Amino acid sequence: MQHYEKVCVEVLARFPKEGGIRPVSLLWEDGRQFIVERVKSVGRVPAHVGSLLPIRYTCIIGGREKELYLERERMRWFVEVPSS
Amino acid sequence: MNTDRCILHSDLNNFYASVEMVKNPALREVPIAVTGSIKDRHGIVLAKNMLAKGFGVRTGEVLWQARKKCPALLAVPADFPAYLAMSKAVRAIYARFTDRIEAFGIDECWLDVTASRYLFGDGENIAQTIRETVKRECGVTVSVGVSWNKIFAKLASDMKKPDAVTVVSPENYRETAWKLPAADLLYVGKSTARKLTFLGITTIGELALYDEGALIQELGKWGKVLHEYANGNESSPVREAGDERTVKSIGNSLTCYRDLEEEDEIYMLFLLLADSVAGRLLESGLGRAGTVKISVTDTDLRRYGKQGKTEGPTRNAKELADTAMHLFRTLETKGKPVRALGITVCEFSENEQLDLFGRSEQEEKRDRADKAVAGIREKYGNSAIRRATVMQDEHLSELDIKDGHIRPGGDAK
Numbered sequence: 334m335q336h337y338e339k340v341c342v343e344v345l346a347r348f349p350k351e352g353g354i355r356p357v358s359l360l361w362e363d364g365r366q367f368i369v370e371r372v373k374s375v376g377r378v379p380a381h382v383g384s385l386l387p388i389r390y391t392c393i394i395g396g397r398e399k400e401l402y403l404e405r406e407r408m409r410w411f412v413e414v415p416s417s
Numbered sequence: 418m419n420t421d422r423c424i425l426h427s428d429l430n431n432f433y434a435s436v437e438m439v440k441n442p443a444l445r446e447v448p449i450a451v452t453g454s455i456k457d458r459h460g461i462v463l464a465k466n467m468l469a470k471g472f473g474v475r476t477g478e479v480l481w482q483a484r485k486k487c488p489a490l491l492a493v494p495a496d497f498p499a500y501l502a503m504s505k506a507v508r509a510i511y512a513r514f515t516d517r518i519e520a521f522g523i524d525e526c527w528l529d530v531t532a533s534r535y536l537f538g539d540g541e542n543i544a545q546t547i548r549e550t551v552k553r554e555c556g557v558t559v560s561v562g563v564s565w566n567k568i569f570a571k572l573a574s575d576m577k578k579p580d581a582v583t584v585v586s587p588e589n590y591r592e593t594a595w596k597l598p599a600a601d602l603l604y605v606g607k608s609t610a611r612k613l614t615f616l617g618i619t620t621i622g623e624l625a626l627y628d629e630g631a632l633i634q635e636l637g638k639w640g641k642v643l644h645e646y647a648n649g650n651e652s653s654p655v656r657e658a659g660d661e662r663t664v665k666s667i668g669n670s671l672t673c674y675r676d677l678e679e680e681d682e683i684y685m686l687f688l689l690l691a692d693s694v695a696g697r698l699l700e701s702g703l704g705r706a707g708t709v710k711i712s713v714t715d716t717d718l719r720r721y722g723k724q725g726k727t728e729g730p731t732r733n734a735k736e737l738a739d740t741a742m743h744l745f746r747t748l749e750t751k752g753k754p755v756r757a758l759g760i761t762v763c764e765f766s767e768n769e770q771l772d773l774f775g776r777s778e779q780e781e782k783r784d785r786a787d788k789a790v791a792g793i794r795e796k797y798g799n800s801a802i803r804r805a806t807v808m809q810d811e812h813l814s815e816l817d818i819k820d821g822h823i824r825p826g827g828d829a830k
Binding site (some may be wrong): 373376377378381385386406 | 502503
């Protein structure tokens with residue numbers, strides 16, 4: 334079974350006037366910044382890593398589909414990185 | 418028998434343990450038991466996962482007993498805020514299908530989907546959709562029972578676990594619900610089950626077919642109720658979400674971090690509990706309490722209880738503690754040290770009891786003092802003002818009266 338590691342990331346987000354939260358860009362640990370080109374879907378989906386009721390944002394980043402998770406209670410974003 | 422309604426009973430499987438596994442997926446690989454605080458000696462198994470169940474670990478056991486069966490059992494301290502958050506999220510899913518949701522504890526709900534069938538398909542369909550949605554969105558599983566009444570719906574949700582839907586219909590209830598032990602029926606406790614066994618009743622079907630008159634003779638009016646339940650004649654409405662039930666009692670209990678032997682120590686704990694109960698009583702606006710019940714658990718885990726009237730309706734902590742202590746003195750506890758204590762108050766009178774000569778100045782003063790204390794606690798926290806008696810014990814005086822350590826024990830469901 335594939336294992337994942339939870340990596341918390343810094344995210345710049347937008348609060349649209351119609352409500353909700355939209356990630357704009359993601360700042361990686363090494364200082365690189367990745368623009369979120371599009372948010373394809375948003376919904377409550379359990380993560381593979383430990384997290385209580387996160388919101389999953391399926392995003393297009395660098396032309397590829399990536400999943401960003403928001404833990405609303407702690408107002409914290411994370412991604413899942415496959416680990417060996 | 419009115420079979421027009423469509424009722425679901427949804428039960429979150431191994432709830433506390435399931436939430437812990439969502440929080441930490443590594444726990445899926447090991448047998449776990451969710452326990453109360455071990456340091457404060459709430460080391461009782463509150464829930465377990467399927468792996469622990471396989472070793473025969475049971476809810477309600479003390480941790481060391483469970484470890485005898487399963488030495489590798491991992492104890493995980495309970496995280497109630499997380500369970501509440503999950504429970505709320507799951508109820509929000511139910512609310513997509515109906516506004517008639519009645520909670521039965523943190524992990525069970527009845528849903529009346531009679532009218533929802535026009536929108537979402539029949540009861541079984543709705544149950545399947547709910548089951549899939551809860552799993553997909555929350556990562557925990559539910560067992561859903563479908564029937565025309567609350568009693569059979571609850572029985573049905575217990576038949577197949579985890580992550581399953583079971584239908585008890587007017588066509589199949591004789592082959593399904595009726596085959597179950599009578600003790601599985603809601604509200605049949607140990608003592609009723611024993612009485613039923615004496616009558617030769619072991620299954621729900623036998624209960625249903627038993628002569629109602631004879632049951633009433635044996636069990637009183639309760640006999641009639643159970644007979645109706647067993648026959649699927651139950652028509653109490655599923656309460657609407659947010660429709661609070663009338664609170665009939667307020668109670669708190671506490672397992673002390675050490676065993677108590679001296680009377681003044683016990684009184685100290687009663688005061689601490691009474692303070693909390695009195696605070697909740699004031700907050701609830703239910704008025705004053707006329708009856709105090711105490712529960713005592715000794716070091717052999719034997720439980721004793723007693724109830725008695727207060728001198729007059731009161732919400733004063735000291736008066737409640739005095740009544741509790743008086744009751745305690747009349748208990749025969751076989752002289753064992755005390756491990757846990759509880760106070761519950763009930764029989765509320767809303768209006769102030771007017772003495773023939775009006776309330777004494779002393780009473781007025783005490784009431785004002787109680788309100789001032791409540792005010793200070795609201796503004797600065799529960800530990801901002803404490804009783805000097807309680808401060809004799811450092812550990813006890815550190816307990817936050819309302820948060821965490823003292824559990825609501827006697828609230829009517």
